[in-house]
Amino acid sequence: MTHLFSEEEWTDYIDGRIDDETRDRIEAHIIGCLSCWEFYERMATATRALTACGAGLRAAFALQDRRLNAGLRAVFAKINEAEGVKRERPLRAIQQRLDALAEVMAPMCGSQTAIKALRAAAQVSPARSLESVTEDNWTSFLSSLKPIAAVMCGETGARLVWESGQF
Amino acid sequence: MISARITTKVVWFGLALNLCAYLAAHLPWWAGLTPRLWVTESAIKTGFLCLAYGLALSLNLEIAAEYRQARWLRLAWVALAGNAGVSIVRMVVESSLFNLIWPGYTRDPLWGLLQHLAIVPANAFLLFGLLAMWWAYHEVGLGFAIEKRDYAAIAGILGLLIALMVFREGLSEARSPYAVSRWLQLLGLTLLSLSAAASLATHRVAMQMGGGKLAVALRFLTLYTLLRGGLVLLQASQRVTLTEGQQTSGSYSVFMNLCWQAVPWVAALAAAYRAEMTIHAARELEQQRAAKAVLASA
Numbered sequence: 403m404t405h406l407f408s409e410e411e412w413t414d415y416i417d418g419r420i421d422d423e424t425r426d427r428i429e430a431h432i433i434g435c436l437s438c439w440e441f442y443e444r445m446a447t448a449t450r451a452l453t454a455c456g457a458g459l460r461a462a463f464a465l466q467d468r469r470l471n472a473g474l475r476a477v478f479a480k481i482n483e484a485e486g487v488k489r490e491r492p493l494r495a496i497q498q499r500l501d502a503l504a505e506v507m508a509p510m511c512g513s514q515t516a517i518k519a520l521r522a523a524a525q526v527s528p529a530r531s532l533e534s535v536t537e538d539n540w541t542s543f544l545s546s547l548k549p550i551a552a553v554m555c556g557e558t559g560a561r562l563v564w565e566s567g568q569f
Numbered sequence: 570m571i572s573a574r575i576t577t578k579v580v581w582f583g584l585a586l587n588l589c590a591y592l593a594a595h596l597p598w599w600a601g602l603t604p605r606l607w608v609t610e611s612a613i614k615t616g617f618l619c620l621a622y623g624l625a626l627s628l629n630l631e632i633a634a635e636y637r638q639a640r641w642l643r644l645a646w647v648a649l650a651g652n653a654g655v656s657i658v659r660m661v662v663e664s665s666l667f668n669l670i671w672p673g674y675t676r677d678p679l680w681g682l683l684q685h686l687a688i689v690p691a692n693a694f695l696l697f698g699l700l701a702m703w704w705a706y707h708e709v710g711l712g713f714a715i716e717k718r719d720y721a722a723i724a725g726i727l728g729l730l731i732a733l734m735v736f737r738e739g740l741s742e743a744r745s746p747y748a749v750s751r752w753l754q755l756l757g758l759t760l761l762s763l764s765a766a767a768s769l770a771t772h773r774v775a776m777q778m779g780g781g782k783l784a785v786a787l788r789f790l791t792l793y794t795l796l797r798g799g800l801v802l803l804q805a806s807q808r809v810t811l812t813e814g815q816q817t818s819g820s821y822s823v824f825m826n827l828c829w830q831a832v833p834w835v836a837a838l839a840a841a842y843r844a845e846m847t848i849h850a851a852r853e854l855e856q857q858r859a860a861k862a863v864l865a866s867a
């Protein structure tokens with residue numbers, strides 16, 4: 403529900419980055435339009451929640467922390483899923499998950515090992531290849547990766563890999 | 570966790586402290602300023618080396634506990650702990666501090682026998698540990714493989730072993746009245762040579778990993794094995810080519826002593842770098858769980 407205004411204008415309005423003229427037009431409109439008022443309320447609440455969540459994460463971790471980045475990526479992936487924006491997203495989300503797993507393993511057992519481990523896990527899982535890993539066979543793939551990670555990274559490392567793969 | 574306290578920095582510091590303490594006790598005598606401080610030097614040597622192997626032992630046992638599911642790796646790290654444990658016994662029986670209560674102890678043939686009674690099981694543990702480790706990484710099926718140049722290097726090591734066997738008159742126990750002592754030394758050298766060959770295989774695995782803390786740990790294990798092998802070889806060849814006076818001369822003796830004192834610290838460093846990997850994983854896991862908790866509560 404955006405009526406006369408684009409999604410970008412709504413976002414800019416909520417973020418307080420809009421020009422005066424458009425702001426006046428939006429405010430004149432939402433006074434008389436119940437559905438737009440409710441839409442505005444929902445968007446503003448979601449923005450406040452995200453801001454609070456971001457502040458919590460920033461307080462808990464250093465800004466350069468990779469985990470913070472991965473956490474925020476997961477938040478945005480969930481928001482997008484909830485909005486029903488599907489198209490090519492599942493494939494990209496899987497690629498992001500694989501990249502995140504490789505990123506988790508690399509400091510422990512090396513980047514080459516991480517890539518080899520992902521490929522080996524995919525081969526013994528129902529996916530049969532890394533390119534065929536999907537949302538549906540992700541859990542089986544992750545289960546195949548765990549014992550390999552246990553050998554290459556130890557059991558604590560394997561737990562880290564397992565939990566990093568759980569979104 | 571012991572590994573949270575015994576970090577790589579602590580081990581490096583221990584190594585530096587050991588070498589500085591030795592030089593501080595030895596150099597004044599070398600410069601002619603003081604009489605030889607035998608007792609101080611022996612105490613430094615025995616104390617620090619036992620400490621280094623003690624650190625390696627405790628770290629290796631903790632690492633072994635990390636592999637409840639991976640049997641070969643658990644055995645490998647237990648064997649490396651065995652190597653460190655037996656090496657502590659070796660450091661004690663080798664100690665020239667016993668000269669205080671048993672004059673001439675380190676010149677007695679029994680000293681050599683006791684020394685090799687400890688060296689043989691220590692080397693056997695080391696060889697088994699390296700082989701088990703290589704097998705575990707090979708078995709996981711990630712394509713780690715030995716290359717042709719590794720086979721060439723292994724052939725070179727075995728060639729040196731054969732040369733040592735042929736010229737065994739240069740070995741320290743060659744003139745021991747105990748036959749068992751002579752055989753134990755040959756067995757110990759064979760095991761050490763095989764360990765050096767096996768360490769080349771684990772080094773190749775490290776090379777193929779593309780970085781990471783595990784690769785650093787494997788490289789230190791290789792260094793530990795090759796350094797020991799290299800020093801034994803150097804000593805044996807020097808015994809053949811140098812006179813006794815030259816062997817005990819200042820620079821050569823200082824160099825060999827420093828190298829031998831660095832050896833156990835290299836073993837401790839290998840364990841510390843591997844243990845650091847677990848610490849890193851535990852910290853990341855903790856951060857990840859905290860992040861998920863924050864997200865869930867938002």
